[in-house]
Amino acid sequence: MNHPVFRKATIADIDFIAEAIINAEKSGTTILPLCSIFEISEDELGTVLKNILMEETEGCEFSLSSFIVAEIEGKQAATVAGWIEGKNEMNLPSSIIKANLLNYFLPAFNINAASANSAAIADTLTERTAGTFQIEYVYVKPEYRGNALAVKTIKEHLKGLETGFKAEVQTFGNNITAIRSYEEAGFAITSVHTGKNKEALRFLPDLTKLLMTKTI
Amino acid sequence: MKDKYIREKLTAIFRQTLNQPELILKENLSSADISNWDSINHMQLIAKTEQEFRIKFSLKEIMRFRTVGDLVKLIDEKISDDQVSSLSS
Numbered sequence: 001m002n003h004p005v006f007r008k009a010t011i012a013d014i015d016f017i018a019e020a021i022i023n024a025e026k027s028g029t030t031i032l033p034l035c036s037i038f039e040i041s042e043d044e045l046g047t048v049l050k051n052i053l054m055e056e057t058e059g060c061e062f063s064l065s066s067f068i069v070a071e072i073e074g075k076q077a078a079t080v081a082g083w084i085e086g087k088n089e090m091n092l093p094s095s096i097i098k099a100n101l102l103n104y105f106l107p108a109f110n111i112n113a114a115s116a117n118s119a120a121i122a123d124t125l126t127e128r129t130a131g132t133f134q135i136e137y138v139y140v141k142p143e144y145r146g147n148a149l150a151v152k153t154i155k156e157h158l159k160g161l162e163t164g165f166k167a168e169v170q171t172f173g174n175n176i177t178a179i180r181s182y183e184e185a186g187f188a189i190t191s192v193h194t195g196k197n198k199e200a201l202r203f204l205p206d207l208t209k210l211l212m213t214k215t216i
Numbered sequence: 217m218k219d220k221y222i223r224e225k226l227t228a229i230f231r232q233t234l235n236q237p238e239l240i241l242k243e244n245l246s247s248a249d250i251s252n253w254d255s256i257n258h259m260q261l262i263a264k265t266e267q268e269f270r271i272k273f274s275l276k277e278i279m280r281f282r283t284v285g286d287l288v289k290l291i292d293e294k295i296s297d298d299q300v301s302s303l304s305s
Contacts, residue, residue, distance in 0.1 A: 037256075055275060090282050096247055097279070099255035103262050104275045111259050118256040 001147050002073055006156045009067035009079065011054070016076045017067055018049040020139035027175040029205040036203040037121065038106060039113035052101045059088030060097040061136040070153045077144040081137040082157035085168075086130040094128060117203060124195035126170055126209050133161055135169040138178060150181040158185075158216060165216040173208030187212035218300045222269075222291050226284065229264045233257055243285035261287075269295055269303065 009017055022042060025032050035045055052062045060066065061081045070078040085094055103111060128134055135157065140149045158167055169187055171178045173194075191211040200207055223241060231239045234252055247253040253261075265287065266272055271294045273281075281287050295303075 057275070057279065090279060092279070092282055093247060095255040096258055096282075099258040100262070100275065100278045100281075102255075103259040104273075104278065108263060111263050114256050115260050118254075122252070122254075 001144075004070040004072055004077060004149060004152060006068055006070055006153065009064050009069050011056075011064070013067070013069055013076065013079075014050050014053045014064070016069070017053055017064065017079060018046050020067075020079045021049055021061075021137050022046060024137040024139045027172045027205040028177060029174070031203070031205045033204050037114050037117050038102070038110040039117075040106070040110050048102075048105045051105050055101065057097060057101060059083060059086075059092065060094035060101075061134075062098050062101050067137075068153055068156050070149055070156070072144060076141070078140040078149040078153050079137070080135060080139070080150070080153040080157060082133060082135050082154075085128045085132050085134050093130070094134065120197055120199035121195070121203050123197060124193070124200050124204060124207060124209060126193055126211065128170075129166070129168060131166075132213075133158070133165060133167040135167060135182075138181065148184070150178075151184045154181070154185040158214070161216045163216055167214045167216065169212045171210050171212065172204070172206040173210055174206040179210065179212070182212045185214070187214045218292065218295070218297055219288070221300050221304055222288055222295075225268050226265065226287065226291075229261060229268060230284075233260045233264060241284045243283065243288075245284040246282055265291065270299075271295060 022032060022045065025034055032042060035042055053064045056064050058065050060083065063083065066081040066083045067079050069076055083094065088097065135154055138150050138154065169182050189210050190213045192208060194208045227241050230241055231237055234250055234257055247258060262278060269291055273290065277290055281290060
């Protein structure tokens with residue numbers, strides 16, 4: 001396989017980025033949290049994500065500018081989102097930017113559904129640390145797997161960070177493939193959080209969330 | 217009168233949504249100050265605010281909402297004194 005070429009995502013990548021988000025959300029399972037929490041179909045979610053990405057809002061995992069794309073022979077092969085938490089025009093947490101985007105593009109029915117479902121997942125939600133570099137939505141197209149593209153794309157994000165900078169990634173405990181990729185990229189598990197409410201498994205791939213960190 | 221109306225209604229919305237019956241809304245109150253002001257409750261705050269004041273925020277406007285003071289300002293920009301009279305009657 002030829003060496004990957006890395007570049008920032010553009011509007012032309014929106015379909016691929018939406019595909020990446022949907023597949024990464026599943027964490028190797030059949031459960032798609034955004035769909036189950038907001039009671040929306042995968043197709044509808046795809047449309048919403050594309051509309052969100054078109055806005056080119058900065059500062060979260062739904063920001064086009066957060067994504068680096070790896071190309072092999074001119075074709076999209078992998079992508080990873082990365083951003084500095086809280087570094088945006090209004091110094092908003094990424095969770096709030098993401099909430100604003102979803103709130104704007106989803107009908108009231110879906111927002112209300114999420115509110116009704118939120119009690120089950122409340123104790124599995126984990127915050128991101130302000131000022132750290134966040135990695136999210138690591139995705140490699142099936143036909144390009146087995147070439148360490150995930151690791152290479154993550155490292156591409158980390159290249160520009162100063163020595164001493166801290167990077168974080170959150171992943172579900174049952175996503176062994178992702179955990180191995182993060183470990184290869186130099187991340188180590190620094191905390192483990194297991195939710196107590198088994199109802200959450202209706203909406204999430206696992207009850208356990210790992211925080212993995214790396215100091216550049 | 218408009219400011220008082222906005223703050224009274226917002227206090228009720230925040231107290232109910234965040235399940236904090238004694239919450240006092242200060243100007244610089246933000247999601248960093250309240251543990252269950254999470255992303256889903258944030259969406260409810262916006263949705264209930266829009267419903268209560270019969271307004272719709274643009275995406276650009278809602279991205280200016282970091283604190284309670286920001287939200288009060290956003291609502292103030294979108295409703296007139298006449299609308300307050302109409303909403304409160």
